[in-house]
Amino acid sequence: MEANNRKKIVTTLKENILNPKDFWIAQKQSTETHAQRITGFFLPLLGLAAVAVFLGEFFRSSHFYMGYAVLKAMREIVLFVLQYLLAVYFTNELIKTFKGEKNIEVVRKLVLFSMTPFLLVSILTGLFQFLYVLDIMGVYSFYIFWLGANELLELPKEKKDSYIIITILVNFFVFSFLSIILSKLLTAYF
Template identity: 60%
Template sequence: MRQNFEGMDISFSKIVAEVKQLILKPSEFWQEKKNSDGDRTTIIAYLLPFLLVLALVVFVGEFFKRTDFFIEYPLLKAVREILLFVLAYIIGVYFTNELIKTFGGEKDIQTARKLVAYSLTPLLLVSMITGLFPFLYVVDILGMYSFYLFWVGAKELVTLPENKAHSYILITIVVNFFVFSFLSILLSKLLNAYY
């Protein structure tokens, strides 16, 4: 199945192959991405199907979990998930790019986009599982694999002075984790306050 949306090539089999390689062989994956173009449309073509499937499974999971069959809360919960990951991506790219300069490297927005988008993959996959089956919340711990993927990717893609590379990676992971956690809590509070 392949769709084209204004220059975006969205192929299910291509995304599955990329996810498989990212999860199972992260070093090889990042070496390939180092030499490829990480433009905005490529990243959107990668993330868009994840976000759509995530919204669908969260909607279905919430809808069938409820005793009343009101559509409003499941719909808002699905929108919350999309907002969470879109904002986490945008803010994560900003901080990942800005911190490169802080640690003595040259800013590279393409590299920051690749790092953040592909590192979000385990979190997206885990969110799909827990969205459809909320009682499996313990599998959320598997989302921590995102940090490892970011670590491996940053070592491969980001050019920094040798003595500052590890500090950059660690600080960036902490900042992105804080951003994701803050957004998750904030959006949950807003959802609960509204509903």
């Protein structure tokens, strides 16, 4: 990864986490394509999370068993990719239920950047598994989603808050379901 790409990722992370309101205003005018956001932001963070989970699991085991660490890293990748895809689908489909204008490009941006705290927490807890209590910090994603939805989505004012709450709950349950199922599959295999 080039130094420019790393700098851009760090800047995006900093703005997204520390100043989300201004971040979403800037994203509203952004001309970056979906592919650029995926390859320049999401995949590097996801790769870093997978490597962190691999290293954390590999060095935690008493026998340095690589097979389980690889499967755990793959589980992390599958979890976040499926979460992204399903969250985009449900977030976009729920818009028409609340009499809004569906816009897949805006929804992709909203879901992708609101997953940032979950990815950062996964990197931290993947490397240092004893810090799992910090998983609660991923809830900050909901706040980022709330601000982004208010800024980016075209919904009737009286239905916007209901839409955001329902969408957050749906995406939370999807993430929980995927996490449990993938963990059960992993433990069933090993």
